[in-house]
Amino acid sequence: MREKLMELLSDPSRKMNAKELAYLAACFREIMFTVLHERQTGHWGGSSSAIELTTSLYFNRLNIDPKNPKWEDRDRFVLSKGHASVNLYTVLGARGYFPLEDVHHFRELGSYLQGHPAMLKIPGVDMSTGALGHGVSVALGMAEAARQSGKKYKTYVMTGEGCLDEGSTWEALLAAAKYKPEGLILMIDYNKVQLDGTEGQILDLEPLRDKLVSFGWHVNEEKYDGNNTEDILKSFEWMDSDDVWPKACIYDTIKGARVDFSEGKNTWHGAAIDDEHYEIGIKQLNADADKKEALL
Amino acid sequence: MSLAMRDAFGKHLVEMGKKHPELIVLDADVSSSTKSALFGKEFPSRFYNVGVAEGNLAGMAAGLATCGYHPVINAFAIFLSLKSLDQIRNDMCYNKLPVIIAGAYGGLSDSFDGASHQAIEDIAIFRALPNMEVIVPSDSHQAELALEYALSVDHPVYIRLNRNAMPDIDTKESDFMAKKAIKITEGKDVTIAANGITASMAVEAQAILAKEGISAEVFSVPFVKPLDTTSIFESAKKTGALVTVEEHLLAGGFASAIAEEAFPAQLKCKVANIAINDKFGETGPYVPLLAKYGLSADNIVKTVKELLAK
Numbered sequence: 001m002r003e004k005l006m007e008l009l010s011d012p013s014r015k016m017n018a019k020e021l022a023y024l025a026a027c028f029r030e031i032m033f034t035v036l037h038e039r040q041t042g043h044w045g046g047s048s049s050a051i052e053l054t055t056s057l058y059f060n061r062l063n064i065d066p067k068n069p070k071w072e073d074r075d076r077f078v079l080s081k082g083h084a085s086v087n088l089y090t091v092l093g094a095r096g097y098f099p100l101e102d103v104h105h106f107r108e109l110g111s112y113l114q115g116h117p118a119m120l121k122i123p124g125v126d127m128s129t130g131a132l133g134h135g136v137s138v139a140l141g142m143a144e145a146a147r148q149s150g151k152k153y154k155t156y157v158m159t160g161e162g163c164l165d166e167g168s169t170w171e172a173l174l175a176a177a178k179y180k181p182e183g184l185i186l187m188i189d190y191n192k193v194q195l196d197g198t199e200g201q202i203l204d205l206e207p208l209r210d211k212l213v214s215f216g217w218h219v220n221e222e223k224y225d226g227n228n229t230e231d232i233l234k235s236f237e238w239m240d241s242d243d244v245w246p247k248a249c250i251y252d253t254i255k256g257a258r259v260d261f262s263e264g265k266n267t268w269h270g271a272a273i274d275d276e277h278y279e280i281g282i283k284q285l286n287a288d289a290d291k292k293e294a295l296l
Numbered sequence: 297m298s299l300a301m302r303d304a305f306g307k308h309l310v311e312m313g314k315k316h317p318e319l320i321v322l323d324a325d326v327s328s329s330t331k332s333a334l335f336g337k338e339f340p341s342r343f344y345n346v347g348v349a350e351g352n353l354a355g356m357a358a359g360l361a362t363c364g365y366h367p368v369i370n371a372f373a374i375f376l377s378l379k380s381l382d383q384i385r386n387d388m389c390y391n392k393l394p395v396i397i398a399g400a401y402g403g404l405s406d407s408f409d410g411a412s413h414q415a416i417e418d419i420a421i422f423r424a425l426p427n428m429e430v431i432v433p434s435d436s437h438q439a440e441l442a443l444e445y446a447l448s449v450d451h452p453v454y455i456r457l458n459r460n461a462m463p464d465i466d467t468k469e470s471d472f473m474a475k476k477a478i479k480i481t482e483g484k485d486v487t488i489a490a491n492g493i494t495a496s497m498a499v500e501a502q503a504i505l506a507k508e509g510i511s512a513e514v515f516s517v518p519f520v521k522p523l524d525t526t527s528i529f530e531s532a533k534k535t536g537a538l539v540t541v542e543e544h545l546l547a548g549g550f551a552s553a554i555a556e557e558a559f560p561a562q563l564k565c566k567v568a569n570i571a572i573n574d575k576f577g578e579t580g581p582y583v584p585l586l587a588k589y590g591l592s593a594d595n596i597v598k599t600v601k602e603l604l605a606k
Contacts, residue, residue, distance in 0.1 A: 119391050127362060131386045137352045138387060141359020148365065171349035
């Protein structure tokens, strides 16, 4: 592990700044890409597109205590796009929920790090996911539980396009606009590429912002680059700027980001990373992390 | 004949709501049919009517359950078992969350609405799910007990409810809470294991058979999962003949659950199963409809006699 990364992770509860977050995310990409190559299974495209988002949540935003993962007042996070599991596990491990090196056992027989997030097996996972289109409903239930109990925690749910294809998500979007629970925030990792092709080819969600607004959600007007941590921190400021609920934040991201052959390519949604592509990709990711490290 | 099961369940939700602050009730725009509206009137802040959106209904309940609440989701059994199934399996069962799935209008009981509204595969679906328990009450009292039982455990429970008023069965509360097959009559010639509302038909059949000199041991079996095969198999060994009755397809239901355990247990006796055999229901008044599909005291009597003559 990089020395600088070890140094930052020695105090993971410190609120990291945009440069530190960018560096962490770059290091996490190196780890994810390596794990996916080692294990020959898992989802690179959507894990890479969302790594700045999850890193920023866990190292700047969420009110959590990894030593007490079931703390009742904690903020909740539901990764509705559960196939980005290697992303979540890398971030959770780095944040201190379990040893980061365990991520190398991702998807092994007998490993607690299941193919998709499993809340009964993995510390820090607030809801098991994998079947797309469940997360917004579950998060709505969690946010309503906060209302029932008078607790002040926030509930974040992250979807990709796949979840937004599912009818159940739109049921949940309708219901959330009815109940308007405080602290419910939908984060959309909008990389515009699905498993079989681009979102435009498979099922066009545009105009997505208009759809969400018409469904009664408070949606960001300013565009945010979800692979840019400065933009993500700006989006967090937007989330805190008013008391209108529920909120949805659309982030433009790049599927398979930072590895040239996988950027924007549906073919790297869940393909195993072979040796040849690994050698090319890891060099690019090393260079990206070196660059971010130099900026610290 | 007491209250319709749905009325009893709705009223009991209100009673349980007073004792259980963690009880939250959700419905999918059928609360005046399921009678969960009674709870909504008494506890408006703990009641969610999410519209005709059964997937979200179940997902929301799962989210609430992760935060210490014990939700009851109410909708028609057919739609909970089909439209909410993904969320029930992946959000509730996989995570072993305490959610009560109250399936209204179970079996053929939404008789006039016809096949689209009749849940005759719900038991097969729900009993296949790990961490799920399945209860099919025979009457209003058992429906109330089922709710109390389900509130006392920390995993998902499916309760199949009937739309209509059905004859009462004498149920000892302690037997129900122990998840037993409830013995209604002692007998020596045949064992009749009746699931759900068919128990009252079995009791009626027992009286007819008694007049003809056939002694039937009748069980009301509300718990399909876990299934008290110990009591049923002991009785079947004693009588040498077992008739099962259920308001459900033969495939995957109550008789299937018994058969799955009977083979490994080397149960040797004559067996006949009364169930709906690989066909959809239809429109009509409830009791004649049940009878058309073989669910009547007369058909139980006939089936017993044929079985004993073999």
